[in-house]
Amino acid sequence: MKNTQPETGAFFPRDRDWHPKAYTPGYKTSVLRSPRNALLSLGNTISEITGPVFGHDMLGERDNDLVLNFAKPGASAIGERIIVHGRVLDERGIGMSGVLLEFWQANAGGRYRHKKDNYLAPLDPNFGGCGRAITDENGAYSLRTVKPGPYPWPNGPNDWRPSHIHFSVFGYGFVQRLITQMYFEGDPLIPLCPIANAISDPEAIKRLVAPLDMANTIPFDARAYKFDIVLRGRRSTMFENRPEGN
Amino acid sequence: MVQSLDFLKESPSQTAGPYVHIGCVPEFAGIKGVYPDQLGAAMVNDKTRGESIVITGRVIDGSGTPLTDAMLEIWQADADGLFNSPAELRGTADPNFTGWGRQPTAGDTGVYLFETIKPGRVPFPDGSLQAPHISFWIVARGINIGLQTRMYFGDEKKANSEDPILNRIELNTRVKTLIAASKGNTYTFDIHLQGENETIFFDI
Ligand SMILES: [Fe+2]
Numbered sequence: 353m354k355n356t357q358p359e360t361g362a363f364f365p366r367d368r369d370w371h372p373k374a375y376t377p378g379y380k381t382s383v384l385r386s387p388r389n390a391l392l393s394l395g396n397t398i399s400e401i402t403g404p405v406f407g408h409d410m411l412g413e414r415d416n417d418l419v420l421n422f423a424k425p426g427a428s429a430i431g432e433r434i435i436v437h438g439r440v441l442d443e444r445g446i447g448m449s450g451v452l453l454e455f456w457q458a459n460a461g462g463r464y465r466h467k468k469d470n471y472l473a474p475l476d477p478n479f480g481g482c483g484r485a486i487t488d489e490n491g492a493y494s495l496r497t498v499k500p501g502p503y504p505w506p507n508g509p510n511d512w513r514p515s516h517i518h519f520s521v522f523g524y525g526f527v528q529r530l531i532t533q534m535y536f537e538g539d540p541l542i543p544l545c546p547i548a549n550a551i552s553d554p555e556a557i558k559r560l561v562a563p564l565d566m567a568n569t570i571p572f573d574a575r576a577y578k579f580d581i582v583l584r585g586r587r588s589t590m591f592e593n594r595p596e597g598n
Numbered sequence: 599m600v601q602s603l604d605f606l607k608e609s610p611s612q613t614a615g616p617y618v619h620i621g622c623v624p625e626f627a628g629i630k631g632v633y634p635d636q637l638g639a640a641m642v643n644d645k646t647r648g649e650s651i652v653i654t655g656r657v658i659d660g661s662g663t664p665l666t667d668a669m670l671e672i673w674q675a676d677a678d679g680l681f682n683s684p685a686e687l688r689g690t691a692d693p694n695f696t697g698w699g700r701q702p703t704a705g706d707t708g709v710y711l712f713e714t715i716k717p718g719r720v721p722f723p724d725g726s727l728q729a730p731h732i733s734f735w736i737v738a739r740g741i742n743i744g745l746q747t748r749m750y751f752g753d754e755k756k757a758n759s760e761d762p763i764l765n766r767i768e769l770n771t772r773v774k775t776l777i778a779a780s781k782g783n784t785y786t787f788d789i790h791l792q793g794e795n796e797t798i799f800f801d802i
Contacts (some may be wrong), residue, residue: 358684364605366801371611372742379613381740384660387792389772391801394763398720399733399748400802402683403673404698412633421632456621464617466627468667480629482621515652518614518621524685526673526698527802529735533612547613550742552753556610582606 359564361587362396363527364443372550379546380507383525402587406452410485415484418455418497431460431498433574434561436517436534439491443585447491452582454484454520455495462501464515471503484582489555496574497563502541514541516549523583535561613745618737619751623702638671638700641714645694648677648715652784653749656708657736660792664708668738671700672712672749674731679718716751722762729757729764736789746800749787753780772798 374386414421419429442453458464458481465481485493502512516533517528523529535542542548542561551557559582568576619627625636642650653672656664675681680691684697695715703710719727729750736745738740750758758764758777767773775797778785789797 358687359775360685360687366608368801370607374742376742379740382613382742383740384663385665385738385740386742387799388792388797389796389798391799392767393801394766395723396802397722397763398681398686399673399675399728399731402681402685404682404696405684405770406637411778416634422629441606443608445604445606455622456617464620465629466617468616477719480623480624480632482629482632484621485657486632496674518612520614520618520622521609524683526733526735527746529671530609530611531614531618531737531744532609533615547615550612551610556607559607559609560612582609584608585605 356523359586361403362401363525363584363586365393366584370556373552376546376550379550382550386535400527401525403522403524403528405450405524406486406522411484411486416493416495418457418479418483418495420480421483423478427478429459429498430476431479431501433496434499435494435496435568435570435574435576436579437492437494437565437568437576438562438578438580440487440493440521440581440583441491442523442583446581446585447487448523448583449487449489449491450516451487451491451493451583452484452522453487453493454482455497455517456482457500457504457517460498460501462503473503499536502520502539507546511546512541512544514539514545519581521581521583525586528583530581531581532581533560536577537561537563613739613742614669614744616667616739618667618700622669622700626702638674638696638698641696641699643694646715647692647694650713650783652711652713652718653732653778653787654709654711654784655778655787655789656710657703657738658790658791665703665738666705666708668703668708668710668736668741669700670703671698671709671735672714673698673733673735675715675717675720677715677718679720681720684739719757720721724762726762727757727760729754729761731761734789745791746802747797748776748788748800749785750777751780752777766774767798770794
């Protein structure tokens with residue numbers, strides 16, 4: 353029998369050595385934007401274990417199709433057509449349904465549709481660069497897009513971002529909120545990237561690199577990459593720390 | 599030999615970067631027509647119960663400069679202290695209040711602004727009441743992992759003095775960094791990433 357009662361257990365603590373530290377001088381902007389005091393560790397209260405949820409009915413038909421969602425009728429975005437798909441799991445390995453994912457990325461030439469991006473590469477009139485999806489009952493999601501190009505950025509004298517897609521992920525509790533980036537298997541720019549290297553453990557960086565998934569490739573149409581996302585797990589609610597008798 | 603503790607590891611965070619607006623507040627980035635509206639822009643409507651308030655402020659870096667490329671999200675209870683969330687098992691929250699908001703800091707001044715209502719008090723796990731508060735999550739270029747903090751209300755002195763979290767804060771000279779100054783229905787809450795007034799951030 354399926355347990356339909358929402359879980360209310362406290363979330364597992366974040367492994368702060370696994371995540372990037374706040375202060376990572378190789379990524380220069382972090383220098384002035386990193387708190388210097390220790391974080392104050394606190395247990396979860398109801399403010400943390402609750403969070404907003406979003407219904408599938410808010411999605412438009414093309415929300416997860418970046419090839420078409422900004423294109424003029426009959427047109428499509430320029431670039432290597434790809435599908436990105438995977439599951440959202442929690443740290444216990446449980447597939448999470450109803451999770452809202454938002455994506456954004458540069459176009460195939462490495463240019464963002466944003467007033468602050470003045471890279472030489474041209475905008476694609478048929479590519480906006482945003483999309484979103486909500487996971488199904490098994491935690492699965494997919495999107496179709498064009499592979500984003502690498503781009504240069506002002507940090508060191510010659511830094512280039514590897515091809516990447518930004519992901520924003522909601523869980524069930526507000527403290528599961530996560531923003532991360534997906535990289536592509538085999539990209540030689542990953543080990544050179546100061547932002548990827550803000551993560552100190554090479555094992556952790558690997559979790560952000562999506563492998564090519566030939567099994568899910570659509571012949572003569574689009575290659576597939578598989579990208580699973582893991583959010584904080586939570587304790588069983590059976591023996592939560594509360595006064596006896598409550 | 600023992601069984602392995604086969605938990606997965608949380609996906610590591612990466613910065614939201616300078617173009618977070620494209621994905622999260624696309625209308626603000628000038629990308630129109632992909633979605634019908636901007637998620638989190640409206641928390642209230644004309645039927646929402648409670649006292650209407652405005653929360654505004656800046657996110658300030660270690661040189662004293664407000665960030666003009668940050669994004670903030672807030673999460674709070676309704677006027678009766680109930681959350682609009684499936685994990686809220688104590689009752690049903692006001693259907694005309696989302697409890698969740700999302701706003702960018704302005705590209706010129708760095709000011710953010712939320713129109714919401716004052717939250718009711720919610721319980722602490724030991725059964726005592728917390729002071730009214732709003733959870734904040736702040737992301738931006740140069741922030742490697744979203745920063746978590748809370749805003750409390752400057753005009754709730756009694757509730758604040760009883761709050762189990764404010765009372766637990768070891769460095770009580772820093773508690774003031776969590777308390778928004780009130781003027782009429784407007785609360786000003788500046789978030790300092792570094793420096794003398796560095797905001798208390800939580801690992802929660
Ligand atoms: Fe990027």
